Amino acid sequence: MAVLAEAWNIKNMLASGERASEHFAYFTVQANLLVIVVMAWMLLVPPARRPAWFDHLRGAATAYIVLTGLVYAVLLAKPEEVWSWSIEFTNAAQHRVIPWLVALDWLLVPTARRIRFGRGAWWMLYPLAYLGCSWLRGGLIDGWYPYPFLDPGVHGGWAGLVWPTGQVLLAFLLGIFLVAGVGRLRYRESGASAREPSPSATG
Template identity: 75%
Template sequence: MRPRWPLHDRAVPVVAWRVGILLLAVTAEIWNIKNMLESGERASEHFAYFTVQSNLLVIALMAWMLVVPQWRRPRWFDHVRGAITAYIVLTGLVYAVLLAKPDEVWAWTIEYTNAAQHRFIPWMVGLDWLLVPAAGRIRLSRAAWWMGYPVAYLAASWLRGALVDGWFPYPFLDPGEHGGWAGLVWPTGQVLIAFVVGIFIVAGLGRLRYRESGVQAASRASTASSTSSRPYANSSP
């Protein structure tokens, strides 16, 4: 049996790291809400940004992992963790490649919420996924379902902009910025391709980094011991 990986779910450095992510995400969003109230920005617009939604998902994920022990989580939890990891990491990448102004990409003069939600939190969550193995083996076929949320977000954004109030959260979703709906094929297609590739990279890393947890190992050992002590348990009477 392989020695247990030191960065497991209840290791002190891992817990401290996740507490740090949680505090950073919470304070950044509180700061965002403060700015929203002061500026008069509509809540329906603020919470419609994928950045905000993915950071809220990170808050829920970190709180869940800190409060609920691994053995009490459902079997599908690792897919939820992987999906949220992919969403937040891709949030950072799409911002850096498509949305940030050229002088913002490497600048340190950007505001706190921007830096926290587009830089620090994405790489911190990504590192957590890389260094703290999933409790279950990630199936790439099931990881394809991780695209459900981005596709639903895309459809909802277009329906809102086209039928409700004409507002689009990002330039690559706005037909007015690209000469009509046909002009969105390339910019939106780039983002969707990035999400497909990014999701399968995250899922693939999760599959490679999978290690049997202590709880699983003990359960497996107990089952094996019980079976070996009753060699005829499965034979016909």
């Protein structure tokens, strides 16, 4: 579904004349592309052959796409759209169906290695980098911001962004730790991780 939704998005982008530099700058699109990569990896590569950091990539993708749906529902969707399904296919797929499916996958398919909260905190680097790049682009390059809560012109200047941006960052921080916590609880030792020596065993 993620592939179909993004293919439909690209078709609409080409038909409407939307700039690719704007379309692919949306966090929603980037999160969905990351989900496609992670799910394809899970389908094509058996658990024993995945790198040690794959569970963190999968966890980060889960957090990003779930929070994408949450931020859309709370900050971006029109009131009449929040509980309605009579919306565009790509909108429903990328902001509702895919976040739910990826969240279910994270709940039902255990990680091969235990998620550590300290390492899970690194998942915040990408949202922070996205925030910085969006502001640099809008402020110094072409004046375009992907979302209203990132646009100082909408909030009366840069100082006005503290509250809306702070809300989003706090939601991401809490959401990331929640996803990491679920992954930690759903951990199941795989054959590969079972063969890894523990620190005490190696002296």
